[in-house]
Amino acid sequence: MSASTFPDRLAAACARHGRLCVGIDPHGASLAGWGLDDDLAGLERFSRGLVAVLAGHVGVFKPQSAFFEAHGPDGLRVLQDTLADIADAGATSILDVKRGDIGSTMQAYARAYLAPGAPLAADAITASPYLGFASLAPAVEAAAEAGRGVFVLARTSNPEGAAVQLAIAPDRSGDAVAQQVVAAAAAANRDAGTPLVGLVVGATLPVLDIDLTGFDGWILAPGIGAQGGRPDALSRLFGEAAPRVLPSASREVTAAGPDPARLRERVARLSDACAQVAVSS
Amino acid sequence: MSASTFPDRLAAACARHGRLCVGIDPHGASLAGWGLDDDLAGLERFSRGLVAVLAGHVGVFKPQSAFFEAHGPDGLRVLQDTLADIADAGATSILDVKRGDIGSTMQAYARAYLAPGAPLAADAITASPYLGFASLAPAVEAAAEAGRGVFVLARTSNPEGAAVQLAIAPDRSGDAVAQQVVAAAAAANRDAGTPLVGLVVGATLPVLDIDLTGFDGWILAPGIGAQGGRPDALSRLFGEAAPRVLPSASREVTAAGPDPARLRERVARLSDACAQVAVSS
Numbered sequence: 001m002s003a004s005t006f007p008d009r010l011a012a013a014c015a016r017h018g019r020l021c022v023g024i025d026p027h028g029a030s031l032a033g034w035g036l037d038d039d040l041a042g043l044e045r046f047s048r049g050l051v052a053v054l055a056g057h058v059g060v061f062k063p064q065s066a067f068f069e070a071h072g073p074d075g076l077r078v079l080q081d082t083l084a085d086i087a088d089a090g091a092t093s094i095l096d097v098k099r100g101d102i103g104s105t106m107q108a109y110a111r112a113y114l115a116p117g118a119p120l121a122a123d124a125i126t127a128s129p130y131l132g133f134a135s136l137a138p139a140v141e142a143a144a145e146a147g148r149g150v151f152v153l154a155r156t157s158n159p160e161g162a163a164v165q166l167a168i169a170p171d172r173s174g175d176a177v178a179q180q181v182v183a184a185a186a187a188a189n190r191d192a193g194t195p196l197v198g199l200v201v202g203a204t205l206p207v208l209d210i211d212l213t214g215f216d217g218w219i220l221a222p223g224i225g226a227q228g229g230r231p232d233a234l235s236r237l238f239g240e241a242a243p244r245v246l247p248s249a250s251r252e253v254t255a256a257g258p259d260p261a262r263l264r265e266r267v268a269r270l271s272d273a274c275a276q277v278a279v280s281s
Numbered sequence: 282m283s284a285s286t287f288p289d290r291l292a293a294a295c296a297r298h299g300r301l302c303v304g305i306d307p308h309g310a311s312l313a314g315w316g317l318d319d320d321l322a323g324l325e326r327f328s329r330g331l332v333a334v335l336a337g338h339v340g341v342f343k344p345q346s347a348f349f350e351a352h353g354p355d356g357l358r359v360l361q362d363t364l365a366d367i368a369d370a371g372a373t374s375i376l377d378v379k380r381g382d383i384g385s386t387m388q389a390y391a392r393a394y395l396a397p398g399a400p401l402a403a404d405a406i407t408a409s410p411y412l413g414f415a416s417l418a419p420a421v422e423a424a425a426e427a428g429r430g431v432f433v434l435a436r437t438s439n440p441e442g443a444a445v446q447l448a449i450a451p452d453r454s455g456d457a458v459a460q461q462v463v464a465a466a467a468a469a470n471r472d473a474g475t476p477l478v479g480l481v482v483g484a485t486l487p488v489l490d491i492d493l494t495g496f497d498g499w500i501l502a503p504g505i506g507a508q509g510g511r512p513d514a515l516s517r518l519f520g521e522a523a524p525r526v527l528p529s530a531s532r533e534v535t536a537a538g539p540d541p542a543r544l545r546e547r548v549a550r551l552s553d554a555c556a557q558v559a560v561s562s
Binding site: 070076134 | 306308310345347348350351352353354355356357358361377379380381382383384385386387389390392393394400401409410411412413414415416434437439440441442443444445446447448449450451452457458461
């Protein structure tokens with residue numbers, strides 16, 4: 001793992017398979033759509049089945065931890081197996097856990113998901129900065145050491161998010177909270193000498209109300225497809241940052257299953273659309 | 282569980298044992314202090330041993346999920362057992378997970394920790410509002426249904442927290458983000474007809490820079506003892522809200538172990554100090 005860095009592995013996976021990120025959201029309704037019960041066996045068949053069918057067709061998978069935690073300790077074991085399957089498929093995993101804490105507690109999260117030998121190791125995790133971006137430092141440090149990455153929530157598409165993310169920071173900069181997250185992520189990447197800190201920015205924002213100038217990392221953009229986001233809108237939304245956007249689709253992909261041919265066809269179509277996401281002229 | 286509500290159970294536990302909340306933070310250094318290895322067996326002996334020794338002496342325990350997640354799926358099983366031990370001891374559990382997400386994902390977290398039949402059921406969990414307080418609604422609804430509670434991060438003591446928590450909300454109210462969390466929690470409790478939404482406010486803030494007037498729920502105040510917080514400072518810090526503060530101590534308690542008599546003596550001393558936390562004259 002430490003033989004390569006997360007930005008290198010991600011770039012290689014995207015070069016091979018495109019930038020489409022397939023979200024693994026084993027929600028009860030999605031399991032039912034595959035004829036599966038909303039139990040541990042259904043969780044496993046859906047999650048590991050999805051990776052098996054799409055291995056070699058997708059560069060990035062994003063399992064959502066909440067749906068595994070909902071099944072208790074055994075659900076975490078399925079998550080562990082799913083993460084191993086993704087690695088075996090030569091793809092990159094971004095584990096969506098949105099953890100955020102301070103000091104030794106944040107270190108413990110890093111030990112769980114990022115550090116060398118982590119029991120639930122992913123190539124990268126998502127993190128939440130309500131306790132301040134700087135409180136996430138133990139995760140960034142563990143990621144640097146292990147050649148992994150951290151995607152920090154910056155600006156999400158849900159309407160309730162603006163109340164926090166667009167609040168004006170108390171430091172006289174006049175910048176919004178989300179803008180300060182962008183700046184802190186850019187600074188962390190400069191310090192690390194490699195863009196191991198990415199951002200989460202919603203794909204369905206009507207306009208991009210933060211400035212990504214100077215940020216050289218990856219941007220995870222959830223919400224493609226069933227949640228309303230369209231790949232062809234991403235070039236306009238993200239401007240010059242568009243080539244570093246990872247458009248993420250979950251139900252839009254899995255709704256085509258469980259038939260393997262239809263799943264791969266859906267992924268190919270979305271991947272083609274995402275390949276067009278570039279700097280708009 | 283639904284036979285009673287979380288606020289009722291918490292009030293009864295505090296009436297019996299006082300308001301001291303004992304944090305269960307199975308950090309490697311704490312395990313070493315008890316002569317335990319930082320492995321699964323050490324995790325279990327520390328966490329369940331602490332509850333066994335303090336059963337009947339403490340009304341509220343706060344296990345920190347990160348230290349259990351660090352041991353993978355088996356660590357979650359120890360957490361599950363520890364939560365069951367707390368319930369068996371007649372005490373109240375506040376599981377510190379700081380989860381925060383939207384829609385069906387937040388529902389999945391509620392299913393994991395709060396809903397009837399949750400595999401990792403706690404009396405209450407902590408939640409993080411970076412995606413907006415309103416995004417936590419599925420957790421609040423599940424808690425209401427199951428007679429459980431949610432403590433939402435408002436204002437934390439770590440210096441990095443101010444950048445987000447004291448940012449000024451974009452709605453022309455002029456209120457800080459943390460102040461809006463207080464208002465939203467108060468409104469949620471009015472809607473629910475019972476104070477099932479609590480707040481997390483750091484015990485080591487030099488001054489309380491949010492106004493708790495009108496908030497009638499419980500206030501979890503971590504940081505007593507080893508982190509620098511003193512029970513006798515809480516009356517001054519929290520003013521009229523002081524009688525609803527749950528002072529939380531972790532290392533300050535566990536550093537007295539593993540000797541049972543010394544652990545109980547430490548808890549008795551801290552409980553006495555916390556019993557003095559009332560409205561300052």
